[in-house]
Amino acid sequence: MPKWFTPASVICALMFAVSPLLIANAPFESTMGLVQKISYYHMPSAWIFLIAGIVCGVASIRYLFQGNLSQDRLAQAAAELVVLFGALAIVTGPLWARKAWGVWWQWDVRLTSSLMGWMVSVAYVLVRKYGGPGSDKLAAGLALFGMANVPFIYISVNYWRTIHPKTSVVPKLPLQMGIPFWFCVVAFVLLFTLLLRLRVRLEEQRARVDELYLALD
Amino acid sequence: MSRFFRVAWIVLRKDLTVEMRSLEIFSTSLFFAVSVVLFFAVAFVQEGRALDGAAAGILWIAVAFAGTLALGRTFERERQAETLRALLLAPADRPAIYVGKLLGIIALLLVTEVVLLPLIAYLFQAGFFSHLLWLAAILLAGTVGYCAVGTLFAAMLVRARSRDVLLPILLYPIAIPVIIAGVRATATLVAPEFDVALARFWLSLMAAYDVVFVTLALWSFEPLMTD
């Protein structure tokens, strides 16, 4: 593992340990009160969800057309993190929405596209796990098509929902852009980088095991 | 270029000939689609009245399910006879093989739809047939989009373990926009007043989806199918 890994993990753990204190001391948002504080974890999760998705898609395309194995490992690692951070965003979101909007779930364009993007990443992980030989190409194809699919999902859901107006008014979400918020963003980015590196390491070691078996034969 | 289309035509003709002789895929997937429609009729038609807008959704669900079955079976047939490898080894453009397979599946699904439509229209009292040209265009655009993705994934899955389970897992998340567009477009036909602008929007979305995904599939078929 690279030299920066251990100190960075310590910093990341400390940041996460401190973050609840900072969030607790942050000023209350005026209209939504306490529940708005979910956003300190919800928004960074959603951003990382998106970033991990882009990493996975780009790495898959590069693997597909250049045959670079390290890109495949990167894509595989990123896909699992899409599932993880997507789950964080999709679970914390409704807990906030229950209070802010009065319902758990809205078929709003952002929520629906996130859910469908998340489903593609779950499919990716399932294919990698159960696809057997050749599943690397299969998963890369899925990631490529999944990327191309994002604008279509967005347009179709957006138009579908615009034609059928929502019954309840969804208030525009106010953002509390304070120090604790950016602190959490940094903590999440750090967490993502560390987990990605760790997950890539796992794939590298697996490849090493295969090499060793071949050498033993 | 003419060579490309000749290869595609040969693959298509081969598939159609095999299918015409046995009618295996057509009859099984049609039977499956009809059972799906009947299940929905039991669930959603009460006292002779169907739920509003149910017909369009059920049509596309039945098409999607029957399509999954047909896609899996077409390539399973190639796999059992070990003919896909022969097909891929043939001195022909791989994208041409893809196009031939794609056209075969589209033809099969379109015939299935033609049988399903009157059945759904009868069971759900849905007036699909008031705008025949629109109906044909919507069905064609939706089917092409669904099959473009489906054929590529089914071809890739030939070598994979548990391919029957994986096909819907791969296909459905990607096919969601085309199914949404297909359902909404068909719903405009069934609605009391036909909204041309709305139907045109959904049709053009499906057309864009078709173009993008057929292009992507042609572009990535070669790297995806090489070991």
Place this chain on the structure above:
Amino acid sequence: MMTRLRRLAPVLALAALLSHAPAVSAQQAPQQMDEFVPIDKLPQQEQIPAANLLIPAYAFVWIAVLVYVGSIARRLGGVQRDVERLEADLKARK
């Protein structure tokens, strides 16, 4: 009206979590809103509903991340052992 709703939210949240059916809680809301709420109890209970949503949210994030880190550590440990075993085998053979 709003405060009464807030006061009922923990009950509804629990019901919805248990039943996994948001629709159920939505249907219950209008019936239970008619209940009498003593006004002097409101300020201190004001924050409970939000906390009931906030704590699960943070708990979920923490637990999910820790479980994932644990799962990677477990997998990595297993692979690491394999690598060491195989390297030892390879050395022994030479």
